[in-house]
Amino acid sequence: xxxxxxxxxxERHTSTIDWCEENYAVTTYIAxxxxxxxxxxxxxxxxxxxxxxxxxxxxxxxxxxxxxxxEQLGQLLSQVDxxxxxxxxxxxxxxxxxxxxxxxIKEVPKQKAYPRWDNEVKHLSDKQKQVRLEILNxxxxxxxxxxxxxxxxxxxxxxxxxxxxxxxxxxxxxxSSDGGMFQAVKALNRKRFxxxxxxxxxxxxxxxxxxxQLIIANHFNxxxxxxxxxxxxxxxxxxxxxxxxxTEKEVRASINNLNxxxxxxxxxxxxxxxxxxxxxxxxxxSIPANLAMLYFFNENSNRGRERSTTTLxxxxxxxxxxxxxxxxxxxxxxxxxxxxxxxxxxxxxxxxTAEIKRTAEAARPxxxxxxxx
Numbered sequence: 001x002x003x004x005x006x007x008x009x010x011e012r013h014t015s016t017i018d019w020c021e022e023n024y025a026v027t028t029y030i031a032x033x034x035x036x037x038x039x040x041x042x043x044x045x046x047x048x049x050x051x052x053x054x055x056x057x058x059x060x061x062x063x064x065x066x067x068x069x070x071e072q073l074g075q076l077l078s079q080v081d082x083x084x085x086x087x088x089x090x091x092x093x094x095x096x097x098x099x100x101x102x103x104x105i106k107e108v109p110k111q112k113a114y115p116r117w118d119n120e121v122k123h124l125s126d127k128q129k130q131v132r133l134e135i136l137n138x139x140x141x142x143x144x145x146x147x148x149x150x151x152x153x154x155x156x157x158x159x160x161x162x163x164x165x166x167x168x169x170x171x172x173x174x175x176s177s178d179g180g181m182f183q184a185v186k187a188l189n190r191k192r193f194x195x196x197x198x199x200x201x202x203x204x205x206x207x208x209x210x211x212x213q214l215i216i217a218n219h220f221n222x223x224x225x226x227x228x229x230x231x232x233x234x235x236x237x238x239x240x241x242x243x244x245x246x247t248e249k250e251v252r253a254s255i256n257n258l259n260x261x262x263x264x265x266x267x268x269x270x271x272x273x274x275x276x277x278x279x280x281x282x283x284x285x286s287i288p289a290n291l292a293m294l295y296f297f298n299e300n301s302n303r304g305r306e307r308s309t310t311t312l313x314x315x316x317x318x319x320x321x322x323x324x325x326x327x328x329x330x331x332x333x334x335x336x337x338x339x340x341x342x343x344x345x346x347x348x349x350x351x352x353t354a355e356i357k358r359t360a361e362a363a364r365p366x367x368x369x370x371x372x373x
Contacts, residue, residue: 124157124161
């Protein structure tokens with residue numbers, strides 16, 4: 001039986017940097033898996049919606065669903081020879097997902113598929129077009145009058161039949177602005193969120209939030225924790241280089257291209273400070289040392305007039321959230337590429353932040369470091 005990729009991922013933890021890189025790789029793998037199965041959007045019986053988004057825009061529920069399905073899928077695919085046809089593997093994949101859906105997802109009654117056109121409306125529409133041509137070709141006033149009366153009756157009937165479509169169109173037009181979209185989303189979520197009903201071992205319902213969190217944590221530990229695996233020890237060695245390290249040119253470009261209406265720099269770095277200390281960013285210095293200098297300078301700077309914290313991941317997160325909030329307005333490929341690039345930078349910075357902080361702590365003088373404690 002093939003092991004679950006998610007379970008295997010937790011078993012391969014060796015260091016902090018390894019964890020970040022493996023997490024990035026597994027997240028990308030899961031996204032590619034769902035994109036591969038994008039053809040199986042609806043499955044007969046229970047309805048299961050598969051993920052069709054971008055690589056870096058995953059939700060945890062899809063990752064958990066993948067961990068449930070992948071174990072059964074690995075067991076099925078391990079019985080298939082590589083020489084067998086692709087259709088056989090697709091059948092096994094669909095069978096696995098359908099079985100997992102029946103076991104883990106509440107069955108939803110299949111919705112009735114409405115036709116694209118109402119037969120009566122289509123018939124009336126075709127007929128009124130013919131009557132209109134007869135009106136244009138006729139020269140008798142009385143006949144034209146009768147034909148117009150007949151056509152008006154058909155148009156009135158079509159209008160009554162498609163009245164709900166006009167209401168839908170007006171509702172869609174109302175959401176063209178940001179305010180209208182906010183009101184529409186708010187109208188869909190009027191119910192207050194209720195805390196999950198959690199019971200203790202005695203069967204009594206727990207209302208204390210801290211106890212609820214503890215019970216849920218114990219539940220997931222019992223399912224996913226492996227006591228044979230030792231805890232990850234703090235990593236104090238020389239960190240490995242990233243597979244695609246961030247260059248000085250990319251750092252400057254990411255700061256200058258952030259369209260957040262602030263000074264040229266990340267998170268309130270003043271233009272004067274950037275001009276005074278920008279020359280320290282030399283090409284012969286390593287990127288961790290350069291960023292550690294900025295981190296160290298801001299940690300020991302004046303906390304009054306120029307209060308600031310140089311954390312590029314925060315800026316990238318804010319820019320990513322800003323684009324995600326306006327996702328409905330992303331209609332061009334350039335906008336989608338911009339969203340993907342920012343998300344990719346965010347993943348790189350998550351793996352890079354620990355290395356920056358460790359280098360900064362090593363660069364701080366001992367007297368200042370002791371004074372802080």
